[in-house]
Structures are given as C-alpha cells and as structure tokens.
Amino acid sequence: MQSRRKFLKLGAGAAIGGLAVASLPKTAAAHPSDETAWDETVDVIVIGSGFAGLSAALNAKRKKLGSILVLEKMQVIGGNSAINGGWFAVPKNPIQLSQGILDDSPEELVNDQMIAGRGMANKEILTKVANRALDAYQMCIDAGVEFRKDFNIQVGGHNKARAIRTKHGTGGDITTKLYEAGRREGVEYRLQHYIEDFVRVGDKIEGVVVRRGYRFPDQGTGELVRIKANKAVICASGGFARDMKLRAVVDPSLDPTLDCTNHLGATGEVMLSAAANGALPIHLNMIQTGHWGSPDEGGFGWSNALLSIGWHEGISVSVLSGKRYMDERTDRLTASTAIMNNRYSDGSPAYPLVFFNYNDHPDDDRVVRALRDEMAWKVDSLEQLASKFNVPLDALKKTVKEYNEHVAQGTDPDFGRKMDTAKVLKAPFVVSRIWPKVHYCMGGLKTDADGRVLDARTMSPIKNFYAAGEVTGGVHGQTRLSSCSCLETLTMGFIISEAIKANA
Known part of the structure; x- marks a missing residue:
C-alpha cells in the first residue's frame, strides 16, 4: 500500500x-x-x-x-x-550521400562514440540508436522539419561528415x-x-x-x-x-x-x-561542458553557431602565449579541458581566442548576429587583434604563418587535426573569446x-x-559527441514505443 x-x-x-x-x-x-x-x-x-x-x-x-x-x-x-543548436548526426543521410560519402555506417558512428566515452559508454544502446537514425530523420521530414540545403559536416570527435543541421540552427525547428x-x-x-x-x-x-x-x-x-x-x-x-x-x-x-x-x-x-x-x-x-561557450553572452547564445565556422576553418590561440594549444576539432571533453588550462597566475580565466577569415562569410547570419551582439569582433590585422586582446604579437604572427603552411600541406604536425576544412588565414578576421559552459x-x-x-x-x-x-x-559515458543528443532522443521514441507495445 x-x-x-x-x-x-x-x-x-x-x-x-x-x-x-x-x-x-x-x-x-x-x-x-x-x-x-x-x-x-x-x-x-x-x-x-x-x-x-x-x-x-x-x-x-x-x-x-x-x-x-x-x-x-x-x-x-x-x-x-528548443534552444539547442539543431545538429543531428545521421549516417547515410541523403545530403551525405550526395556529397559522395558512401562508406559511413551506424557502426562507424558507434565506434566514434565509444572512443569519446572513454570506456564508460553503452555499446548496445548506442548501436540500437544509430540503427534507427534514418527513421528519426524521416519522422522529422514527414513532420515538416527543414534542414539546411546541402549542409552536412564533420563535427568534433566524428571521423566522417554526418551532421546535418536545421534550417534556422535551432532545435525549435524540430520541437x-x-x-x-x-x-x-x-x-x-x-x-x-x-x-x-x-x-x-x-x-x-x-x-x-x-x-x-x-x-x-x-x-x-x-x-x-x-x-x-x-x-x-x-x-x-x-x-x-x-x-x-x-x-x-x-x-x-x-x-x-x-x-x-x-x-x-x-x-x-x-x-x-x-x-x-x-x-x-x-x-x-x-x-x-560545451567547449564553444562565450564569456561575452549568457546561456546558450550564438557562440555555438559561430564556432561551427571557427573550429573548422580557423584556429584557437592562447592570449598568454599567442600559440595554438589543442586540436580545434577534438571532442568536447578534451577541448574543454584544454581551454580551461588557460589561466592567469591568480587562477582567473585567460579566455582563448578563435578567429577565421571575415571575407569568407561577410553575410553569413552566424557572423552578422555575433558581430551585432558584440560576442565577436571584426579586426583588420593581426596587429589589431594582438592589441585588442593583449596577445604577444610576434608569437601570434609565427603561429599563423606555421598554421598556413600546415593548411597548404594538409597536415597538422602539432596536434594531429584533420585539415580538410581548414583555410589559409588572411585578414580581416572574425575573432571571439571562448570559455566552456555547463551543457x-x-x-x-x-x-x-x-x-x-x-x-x-x-x-x-x-x-x-x-x-x-x-x-x-x-x-x-564520459562525454557525448556533438549532434548525438538529437539522434538519441528522437530514436528512443521509436524504441520505447515498440517496447511498450510488446509489453502490452
């Protein structure tokens, strides 16, 4: 009783x-x-x-x-x-296939997730979820959800481009x-x-x-x-x-x-x-923690959207040294740990910078909104960047020069970053400060x-x-890969309803 x-x-x-x-x-x-x-x-x-x-x-x-x-x-x-970034990992999604990526599979996605989970993830559940990804995608399409045309990219911790995104870059498009x-x-x-x-x-x-x-x-x-x-x-x-x-x-x-x-x-x-x-x-x-957080805005904000450019095309540097300090495309746990190691002698945050080429995205809504709301800034030179954010100029110039050489070579000998989306850096730049947020x-x-x-x-x-x-x-396990929350939550609706039906 x-x-x-x-x-x-x-x-x-x-x-x-x-x-x-x-x-x-x-x-x-x-x-x-x-x-x-x-x-x-x-x-x-x-x-x-x-x-x-x-x-x-x-x-x-x-x-x-x-x-x-x-x-x-x-x-x-x-x-x-409703306020998330609208990212959705779907192996074999139509945009991925149209891009000529034909060798992806649910098994490969699960393998990436198991690596990120550091031995604590549940392979059985992740496999069941990944196998229903296309079902969840089709449910969204049938409901009228619009995804960005021809948009499918590789996000942190994934070994292939399999992340699509809603039209307006928000989960509200789905909810x-x-x-x-x-x-x-x-x-x-x-x-x-x-x-x-x-x-x-x-x-x-x-x-x-x-x-x-x-x-x-x-x-x-x-x-x-x-x-x-x-x-x-x-x-x-x-x-x-x-x-x-x-x-x-x-x-x-x-x-x-x-x-x-x-x-x-x-x-x-x-x-x-x-x-x-x-x-x-x-x-x-x-x-x-979400490694794409900005100290210059509250809550979820625009930084997640802006950094979907920055992590891929640009670099992140420490304001203390003017040098890169991590693979910009690594998973969230690794990135957040590396970012929060940037501190002044008193322990306060030394907010690292992320920057990329402004002229490649002058009308992109992610850039326009970020500059409008002053959680990012346009700078016309490395000298201006160094002055504004108190970064050692000589070290910054050397870092950019070496990075541009790595882009040309298609390799990153310093951190092992995949360089297929990296671009040679040329002023003016869009620059923002970053600091993780509990996510x-x-x-x-x-x-x-x-x-x-x-x-x-x-x-x-x-x-x-x-x-x-x-x-x-x-x-x-210990960390969830970007775009996999949408995947898990939407697919579990199929799995649970089938289990209830079987029990009933």
Missing part, C-alpha cells in the same frame, strides 16, 4: 536536489489499485516535451497505444531541445513540428504540470502525482492531482545542469562559476523522485536497451517505467 506517509518519505529522499515536499491530495491515502484513488486515467504518460518526450508521444500514438498525455512543467513546449504532428494525431499536451512524485506499487509504476497549474519556480502554486497510466510512464524530463546544489554534491570539482547553456527549468527533480522510488541513477558526476548531464536513470528503467535493488526493469534523453545515464 502506498500511503501518505510513504509518499512523504520518498519526497524527502529527493530533497537533495532542491525538491520541496508538499501536502498530497486527500485521495493519496487510498489504495492505489482502487480507481477512486485516481483523479484521471490515461494509457501513456510522457514527462517532458523536448525531443525525447515529443518523439515518444508521437510514436506511442502511432503504435496505437491509446490515450497519450504529455506533461510539461514549464509554460512552453520544448525544454532544452515545433513534432508538437504540431502530435496535436494532429491526437496527443494531448498540458503545460505547467510539475511531477511531485511517482506512484509505485510493488515492482510497478502505476502513475504520477502532479502539481497542476504550477508556475515555475514557485513550489507553492497549483493543486495536486493523481494521474494513472495503464500502460506506461515515460520519463523524458531532461538533465539537472541548473540545479547548483545537486551539481555541487555529485561533482565538487566542477567550477561553480561556469555559466550554463540550459534553460532555467533544467533542475532534475523528476530524476530524483524516480530514484526515491527505487530507480537506479548512475554517472551523475559526469557533467559535460549536458551524462548521468541519470539507468535503463536497458529498450528504455526500461532499472530497479536499484533488483537490477531488473521496473514495470511500466521508461526513460529517454538526458534524464538517463550510462549511454554516452
């Missing part, structure tokens, strides 16, 4: 993440199997409306799993997915279209619904306790109701990068002054409630390859309970 006392005990166990425990509705003391204990019953509850939640809901509906209800705590649809598709097909979405707790009976999650009418971030708003799920509860609530208390607990080494790319609602209380109900959390101390939680709820959440006590799946996206852990 799931009593009121039990609910409060479980809620208190989640308080470490800043989750406030509130009084439960009068029906909470009733036996959960008694239909009078529930305020409402649906077939599938999806928690969260980012890529993972939207894909899971749409695919569940298409699998004819009955009534599908998406609960979003914020006032808008999309979560972090809006999947939401609209779900609405057309009968998925119900409710905003301002905060998950207070799960209702677990034995080895099964039967439903959720929801704060309806919640107004972020006020825990005292709304009213508590209980919603039963006949077939499944799918947790797609995202990460906890904005929960400073939890971040400090799980990774005390993480610099608390680092900015964060996530929206303010990325606070992880749903994951903690699931853990209090027996779900197994893993890898919580593995918090990824992605590698840890979360442990699932099997079908998205079933595992019980910490039995290591077997909790019945009716699934999870997808950043709320999960143990998928990517």
